[in-house]
Amino acid sequence: MGKKAKKSKSLQKVKNNIIFYAARATMFIAKSIPLNIGLKIGAAIGGAAWHLLPYERNCAMVHLKLAFPEKSDKELLAIGKESLRSLGRGFFEIFHFDDIFATLGRADSYIEVIGIEHFENAVKNEGTGAMAFTGHIGNWELMVATVSKCGFKCNTVVRNLYDPRLDKLLNDHRLKNGYVPMTRGGDELVADIANVFAKNELLGLLIDQDTRVRSVFANFFGVPAKTPSGVAYLALMAQKDIHPCFNYRRPDGKFVVHIHPPLIRPQSGDMKADIQKYTEMMNESLCDHIRLHPDQWVWMHRRWKTRPEGEPKDKHPAPRPRKPYKY
Numbered sequence: 001m002g003k004k005a006k007k008s009k010s011l012q013k014v015k016n017n018i019i020f021y022a023a024r025a026t027m028f029i030a031k032s033i034p035l036n037i038g039l040k041i042g043a044a045i046g047g048a049a050w051h052l053l054p055y056e057r058n059c060a061m062v063h064l065k066l067a068f069p070e071k072s073d074k075e076l077l078a079i080g081k082e083s084l085r086s087l088g089r090g091f092f093e094i095f096h097f098d099d100i101f102a103t104l105g106r107a108d109s110y111i112e113v114i115g116i117e118h119f120e121n122a123v124k125n126e127g128t129g130a131m132a133f134t135g136h137i138g139n140w141e142l143m144v145a146t147v148s149k150c151g152f153k154c155n156t157v158v159r160n161l162y163d164p165r166l167d168k169l170l171n172d173h174r175l176k177n178g179y180v181p182m183t184r185g186g187d188e189l190v191a192d193i194a195n196v197f198a199k200n201e202l203l204g205l206l207i208d209q210d211t212r213v214r215s216v217f218a219n220f221f222g223v224p225a226k227t228p229s230g231v232a233y234l235a236l237m238a239q240k241d242i243h244p245c246f247n248y249r250r251p252d253g254k255f256v257v258h259i260h261p262p263l264i265r266p267q268s269g270d271m272k273a274d275i276q277k278y279t280e281m282m283n284e285s286l287c288d289h290i291r292l293h294p295d296q297w298v299w300m301h302r303r304w305k306t307r308p309e310g311e312p313k314d315k316h317p318a319p320r321p322r323k324p325y326k327y
Contacts, residue, residue, distance in 0.1 A: 016162075016163050019163070019166070020163055020165050020166060023166060023169065024169070027095060027169070030091070030092055030094075030095040030096075031095045031096070033092070035092065035093070035096040035099050035100070038092030038093075038095075038096065039089045039092055039093070039253075041088075041092065042085075042087075042088030042089040042090070042091050042092040043085040043086075043088050043089050044085075044088070045088045045091075046081075046084035046085035046086065046087055046088030046089070047081060047084065047085050047088075049084050049088070050080065050081040050084045050085075055321060055323055056084075056300040057080065057300075058321035059299070059300045059301075059302060059320075059321055060080040060083065060299035060300045061076060061077070061080060062318050062319070062321060063299045063300075063301075063302075063303060063304070063318055064076040064079060064080055064294075064299055066221065066223060066304065066317055066318050067221040067290075067294075068294070078295075079294050079295045079299075080299055082295035082296075083294075083295050083296065083297060083298065083299050083300075084300075086138070086249065086295060086296045087298070089139075089249070090138070090139035090141075090142070093139055093142055093255075094139070094141055094142065094173070097142070097145055097177050100142070100255075101145070101146075101149050101177075104149060109254075110254065110255055111142075111146055111254070111255045111256070111257060112254055112255070112256045112257070113146060113147075113150060113256075113257045113259075114256065114257065114258045114259065115258055115259035115260060115261075116147075116150050116259055118243055118259050118260065118261055118262065119132075119147070119150075119152055119202065119243070119259055122243070122262070123152070123200055123202075127200055128197050128198075128200060128238075128240075129196055129197040129198075129199070129200050129201050129202060129203065129240075130202050130203070130240065130243060131202075131203050131204075131205070131231075131234070131235055131238070131240050131242045131243065132202060132203070132204045132205070132242065132243040132244070132245040132259070133204070133205050133206070133207050133231055133242050133243075133244060133245065133282055133286075134204065134205075134206060134207075134244070134245045134246055134247075134286075135206060135207060135208035135246075135286045135289075135290070135297070136206065136208055136209065136297065136298045136301070137208075137246060137247070137248070137286075137289065137290060137293065137296050137297045137298075138246070138247035138248045138249060138255075138293070138296045139247060139249075139255065140206070140247065141174070142247070142255065143245065143246075143247040143257050144156055144174075144179045144204055145174075145177040145178060145179060146247075146257045147179075147202065147204075147245070147257065147259075148177060148178030148179045149177075149178060152201070152202050153178070153179075153180075153199070153201040153202065154178065154179040154180070154201070154202045154203075154204060155179065155180045155181075155182055155192075155193075155196045155201055155202065155203050155204070156174075156179055156180070156181055156182065156203075156204045156205070157182050157183075157189070157193075157203075157204075157205050157206075158171075158181045158182065158183060159183070159211075160183055179204075193234065197238060197240075204245065205228075205230075205231045205234075207227060207228055207231050207279075207282055207283070207286065208220075208227075208286055208297075208303070209301055209303070210225065210226045210301075210302060210303060210304070210305045210306050211228065213228050213230060214228070214229055214230055215227055215228050215229050215306075216229045216275065216276050216279050217308050218276065218279045218280040218283045219280060219283060219284070220283050220286075220287060220303060220304070221287055223304055223317045223318075224304075224307075224308055225283070225303050225304050226305075226306040227279050227282075227283055228279075229275050229276075229279055231279070231282065232265075232274070232275045232276075232278035232279045232282070233271075233275050235265055235278065236265055236271065236274055236275065236278065240262075240265075241262035241263060241264050241265050242262060242263055242265070242278075242282070243259055243260060243261070243262045243263075244259075244260040244263065244282070244285045244286070244289070245257075245258070245259050245260070246258050246260070246286075246289045248289075248292070248293040248296055249293075249296060260285070263278070263281050263282065263285060265278055266278055266281075302318065302320065303318070304316075304317050304318040305318075305320070
């Protein structure tokens with residue numbers, strides 16, 4: 001290994017250490033701040049981030065204009081800024097799960113759960129577990145933990161973070177709150193998923209990001225977007241209708257978890273066609289929910305980044321904004 005490579009590796013190690021210890025310190029501080037104050041601080045940080053992160057802001061505006069061409073720039077700016085404020089609030093909520101769940105069942109409960117009977121029916125009637133899909137909207141970590149607190153053993157497929165120490169911090173938090181993270185990829189994951197169904201538990205999956213997994217192109221707000229196809233494949237192979245499971249924050253501050261009846265899977269006998277159709281159905285369901293609460297989705301993510309083979313580059317529906325240093 002050359003001197004330059006060694007130096008780069010050493011600098012990366014220093015950077016990772018700084019991020020890890022900063023994350024631990026941030027967790028300690030966030031837990032120390034009362035939730036009602038933390039929500040205000042998180043919203044303020046998110047609002048400031050909208051102005052301080054020009055690349056993310058520009059990405060969000062490109063995507064919002066694609067999804068909502070009928071809205072004015074003023075409306076889209078308000079949605080984009082509020083989406084970061086929502087992320088800021090969610091950050092503080094994650095470190096106050098104990099306080100939040102202490103209110104469950106009370107008249108002043110922080111969380112309202114709608115449709116939990118759909119999971120109850122799936123587990124009790126079939127006895128082989130259930131599947132749910134969602135997206136990066138609202139506070140998805142709180143949503144999964146809420147379902148767990150309602151008496152269901154939840155399992156989620158997640159990605160490894162680049163630093164195992166950060167991975168452990170996050171996954172320990174998940175386990176403490178009753179839901180099990182499973183690293184995606186490989187035969188071990190397949191075995192883990194089979195075990196979830198054998199134990200009559202719930203499996204939750206996210207479908208709304210352009211990632212390096214087997215995918216199909218399915219419309220997202222009317223525009224083809226690379227969408228993980230493994231969710232549909234797994235549902236068809238397991239012969240399970242998958243439940244849309246979403247969450248949102250109401251204007252009064254109450255957090256809502258909404259579990260919908262299962263989407264009836266297509267059964268044409270053509271696996272490839274059924275995977276395509278079921279993926280499109282899931283995307284449509286998710287987009288319908290985002291339309292109701294557009295200020296709570298992650299618009300800075302390049303959802304339409306990858307394009308179908310053969311599509312001209314100049315026809316890209318959401319071209320990547322220039323980096324700030326290129327202006």
